[in-house]
Amino acid sequence: KNEVEQSPQNLTAQEGEFITINCSYSVGISALHWLQQHPGGGIVSLFMLSSGKKKHGRLIATINIQEKHSSLHITASHPRDSAVYICAVSGAGSYQLTFGKGTKLSVIP
Amino acid sequence: SQTIHQWPATLVQPVGSPLSLECTVEGTSNPNLYWYRQAAGRGLQLLFYSVGIGQISSEVPQNLSASRPQDRQFILSSKKLLLSDSGFYLCAWKSYGRSTFGSGTRLTVV
Numbered sequence: 001k002n003e004v005e006q007s008p009q010n011l012t013a014q015e016g017e018f019i020t021i022n023c024s025y026s027v028g029i030s031a032l033h034w035l036q037q038h039p040g041g042g043i044v045s046l047f048m049l050s051s052g053k054k055k056h057g058r059l060i061a062t063i064n065i066q067e068k069h070s071s072l073h074i075t076a077s078h079p080r081d082s083a084v085y086i087c088a089v090s091g092a093g094s095y096q097l098t099f100g101k102g103t104k105l106s107v108i109p
Numbered sequence: 110s111q112t113i114h115q116w117p118a119t120l121v122q123p124v125g126s127p128l129s130l131e132c133t134v135e136g137t138s139n140p141n142l143y144w145y146r147q148a149a150g151r152g153l154q155l156l157f158y159s160v161g162i163g164q165i166s167s168e169v170p171q172n173l174s175a176s177r178p179q180d181r182q183f184i185l186s187s188k189k190l191l192l193s194d195s196g197f198y199l200c201a202w203k204s205y206g207r208s209t210f211g212s213g214t215r216l217t218v219v
Contacts, residue, residue, distance in 0.1 A: 004152075031207075033208060037197075037213075042213055043199055043210050043213045044212075045210050048208065088153070088208075090203070096143065096155050096158060096168075097143070097153075097201065097208060099152045099153035
């Protein structure tokens with residue numbers, strides 16, 4: 001069974017700061033997802049990646065398959081980025097996703 | 110395009126009342142469908158998954174059940190809700206290695 005660890009659990013940043021959230025997993029995967037959960041609970045899928053790097057606006061996601069590690073970066077953070085960011089992995093040939101517990105980000109004006 | 114619809118977004122139900130959460134998908138056929146739950150302070154946990162119509166597998170024994178009456182429809186139900194059923198419920202599907210997520214339902218049992 002894959003173990004997914006996220007760090008930090010909580011993160012407070014000043015508006016404009018560069019933010020990094022980390023995700024490590026224990027078993028090889030076919031894909032990794034970064035999700036955003038807003039205070040109301042709604043989930044938004046940010047990225048799905050299996051190698052390399054993806055960028056969307058101020059968000060960048062990277063993955064290192066050999067090290068079993070992924071990072072989510074937010075450049076020029078803004079209070080509207082405040083949310084819980086969740087990492088989820090899908091194992092090769094596996095029927096299910098394994099989720100991290102999430103990182104709660106608060107961006108202060 | 111591949112989309113997933115989940116409703117309602119929020120729900121407040123009294124203890125002992127029934128529950129029905131529905132999830133439908135578009136843009137794919139014969140997907141694997143999943144129900145996850147996130148209890149307060151915890152990560153998302155798999156409750157049920159389905160690989161086809163009428164095929165349901167349960168990961169965690171509890172007060173809930175799931176059904177898949179149609180290829181693109183997945184329903185989460187309970188006959189009598191408990192306080193411990195409160196949480197965030199997420200529907201997802203996986204097809205050809207890609208996963209798509211619903212927006213989730215926040216259930217509060219009072």
